[in-house]
Amino acid sequence: xxxxxxxxxxxxxxxxxxxxxxxxxxxxxxxxxxxxxxxxxxxxxxxxxxxxxxxxxxxxxxxxxxxxxxxxxxxxxxxxxxxxxxxxxxxxxxxxxxxxxxxxxxxxxxxxxxxxxxxxxxxxxxxxxxxxxxxxxxxxxxxxxxxxxxxxxxxxxxxxxxxxxxxxxxxxxxx
Numbered sequence: 001x002x003x004x005x006x007x008x009x010x011x012x013x014x015x016x017x018x019x020x021x022x023x024x025x026x027x028x029x030x031x032x033x034x035x036x037x038x039x040x041x042x043x044x045x046x047x048x049x050x051x052x053x054x055x056x057x058x059x060x061x062x063x064x065x066x067x068x069x070x071x072x073x074x075x076x077x078x079x080x081x082x083x084x085x086x087x088x089x090x091x092x093x094x095x096x097x098x099x100x101x102x103x104x105x106x107x108x109x110x111x112x113x114x115x116x117x118x119x120x121x122x123x124x125x126x127x128x129x130x131x132x133x134x135x136x137x138x139x140x141x142x143x144x145x146x147x148x149x150x151x152x153x154x155x156x157x158x159x160x161x162x163x164x165x166x167x168x169x170x171x172x173x174x175x
Contacts, residue, residue: 021143042148
């Protein structure tokens, strides 16, 4: 697996069920989602390590747009019915290939991407038929640190986790 990991430079993920626990709170005028801070730190680690990072989700949500801005994501693609087509557009823009991609998803709509890319991952509470399609299954559930666990696994496999953590510590001290 480490051979494939060295090529990973793009981290993309679904939102509902991956960055959140899959529940959506609908108010009269707004939609609320719960994001795990640890996943946010994981995304910061990926960015610090030089990854392009983003989300591709089928739903539209101001909360997702805001979270993407907070985490300085390179891509926030919402309302997407064909995630593979969106991935292809990103790859063309970034001049990358499927082997450069880590995608974290949790449901049927993510399977076409899983079947094409270099490294696929899912959350512990994904359906079994989704788990059978991926390279890595997190020990954590969606919205509960699974994204962080997967990112740390990728960075550790690439041999960059410790260095990236030290760089982040130094950045925080320098603030």
